[in-house]
Amino acid sequence: MVRISSTDRRSALIDAALRVIGRDGIHAATTRAIVAEADMSLASFHYVFQSRDDMMHGLVASLIETQTLAALASITETTDIHRALRLGLQAYFEVLVAHPQHEQALMELLLYSLRSDDLADLPRQQYARYHSAVAELLVAAASSARVSWTRPVADIARTIVCITDGVTLAWLADRDAEASARVLDFAADSLAVLTRPLDAEHHNPERVHTP
Amino acid sequence: MVRISSTDRRSALIDAALRVIGRDGIHAATTRAIVAEADMSLASFHYVFQSRDDMMHGLVASLIETQTLAALASITETTDIHRALRLGLQAYFEVLVAHPQHEQALMELLLYSLRSDDLADLPRQQYARYHSAVAELLVAAASSARVSWTRPVADIARTIVCITDGVTLAWLADRDAEASARVLDFAADSLAVLTRPLDAEHHNPERVHTP
DNA sequence: GTCTATAATGGGATAGAC
DNA sequence: GTCTATCCCATTATAGAC
Numbered sequence: 001m002v003r004i005s006s007t008d009r010r011s012a013l014i015d016a017a018l019r020v021i022g023r024d025g026i027h028a029a030t031t032r033a034i035v036a037e038a039d040m041s042l043a044s045f046h047y048v049f050q051s052r053d054d055m056m057h058g059l060v061a062s063l064i065e066t067q068t069l070a071a072l073a074s075i076t077e078t079t080d081i082h083r084a085l086r087l088g089l090q091a092y093f094e095v096l097v098a099h100p101q102h103e104q105a106l107m108e109l110l111l112y113s114l115r116s117d118d119l120a121d122l123p124r125q126q127y128a129r130y131h132s133a134v135a136e137l138l139v140a141a142a143s144s145a146r147v148s149w150t151r152p153v154a155d156i157a158r159t160i161v162c163i164t165d166g167v168t169l170a171w172l173a174d175r176d177a178e179a180s181a182r183v184l185d186f187a188a189d190s191l192a193v194l195t196r197p198l199d200a201e202h203h204n205p206e207r208v209h210t211p
Numbered sequence: 212m213v214r215i216s217s218t219d220r221r222s223a224l225i226d227a228a229l230r231v232i233g234r235d236g237i238h239a240a241t242t243r244a245i246v247a248e249a250d251m252s253l254a255s256f257h258y259v260f261q262s263r264d265d266m267m268h269g270l271v272a273s274l275i276e277t278q279t280l281a282a283l284a285s286i287t288e289t290t291d292i293h294r295a296l297r298l299g300l301q302a303y304f305e306v307l308v309a310h311p312q313h314e315q316a317l318m319e320l321l322l323y324s325l326r327s328d329d330l331a332d333l334p335r336q337q338y339a340r341y342h343s344a345v346a347e348l349l350v351a352a353a354s355s356a357r358v359s360w361t362r363p364v365a366d367i368a369r370t371i372v373c374i375t376d377g378v379t380l381a382w383l384a385d386r387d388a389e390a391s392a393r394v395l396d397f398a399a400d401s402l403a404v405l406t407r408p409l410d411a412e413h414h415n416p417e418r419v420h421t422p
Numbered sequence: 423g424t425c426t427a428t429a430a431t432g433g434g435a436t437a438g439a440c
Numbered sequence: 441g442t443c444t445a446t447c448c449c450a451t452t453a454t455a456g457a458c
């Protein structure tokens with residue numbers, strides 16, 4: 001009976017939808033399940049959203065806006081780039097283990113979006129955002145550790161996203177935390193090789209980026 | 212009107228289900244869509260399968276049986292392990308680009324299985340099979356190239372599966388083939404480092420596996 | 423074994439009172 | 441703006457004739 005603004009309802013329903021998807025999967029995220037989770041009537045749903053697909057679009061768009069990749073942010077606080085990469089990847093993994101439903105929900109939404117005409121543009125934006133966010137972290141970490149990257153940062157960022165996605169899928173499938181940690185450590189080893197000290201004592205005429 | 216054996220019907224329906232999932236996604240793989248694809252009646256479906264979930268279990272189990280990872284098999288035909296890794300990963304990527312629906316269907320089935328009580332054991336089996344299949348290829352390739360791996364083959368196999376899965380997701384999202392190829396090439400570079408020649412001229416006392 | 427017909431359920435969306 | 445009640449369709453599964 002209380003009147004709630006349209007925007008508040010929108011975000012409340014989007015939050016509820018995300019909880020339902022995380023808990024029960026995207027196929028269980030019916031309009032009825034969502035309004036039950038948000039404790040609203042079905043009609044309220046259709047007052048603020050034209051359709052279920054309209055809500056899904058809002059949900060994915062909101063995720064793209066707000067995803068922060070906070071876990072990897074610890075990467076910037078260091079003077080040792082190898083250690084920074086390792087800790088950043090480990091931090092991501094800890095978030096995954098703590099909230100597997102969240103990562104699984106993101107995967108389900110990605111695959112769902114790829115099937116929908118309305119949402120088809122969003123996966124590209126989502127990954128562009130992942131890549132640029134990780135690239136920013138890589139630049140900050142390199143600067144803080146006084147090194148430069150020897151390959152384009154965009155490529156390294158994409159590699160990191162590929163590795164975290166791949167580790168996520170494998171861990172969701174078999175829950176082998178030790179094996180997943182070894183993959184991440186190997187990734188950190190391999191990526192750390194792609195740096196060179198910024199303030200070398202002797203002049204180094206090589207190009208920063210490989211040709 | 213023609214009588215078909217139960218087992219033939221089963222496999223025909225499973226094939227049809229896989230085609231529907233590949234074309235339209237797992238949420239579109241209703242019993243009706245599947246029997247239409249297989250050109251059967253709805254009742255025939257329930258004659259051979261107790262329920263839709265029963266069929267899904269048969270589908271995933273059959274995929275686990277038959278998946279061959281043929282693409283990576285080209286990895287074994289070489290004397291240069293770095294080249295072998297690169298070609299193997301590139302071959303996988305070509306299969307992905309040629310049949311993206313197939314890889315997407317596998318991802319959807321994985322996430323679907325993780326949500327279902329009946330199918331919850333299958334993802335673990337699926338990834339165990341991936342890992343052992345890749346491990347076998349790695350052993351064969353190393354033998355053919357007269358090198359040995361300096362880390363446990365199981366870990367390297369898992370790394371490769373993580374990379375291919377991650378590259379698959381990213382490419383499905385943004386279809387950037389060049390960037391994906393650079394990630395795979397970097398992976399080949401990094402993995403090739405984990406080998407040492409088998410028939411070194413001088414005796415090398417170090418352990419084969421890192422401690 | 424195979425079919426048509428239908429039961430039973432769940433879901434998206436809307437009408438219309440308040 | 442918010443609610444209840446309802447329409448209408450798709451879906452799973454089964455019944456029962458042949």
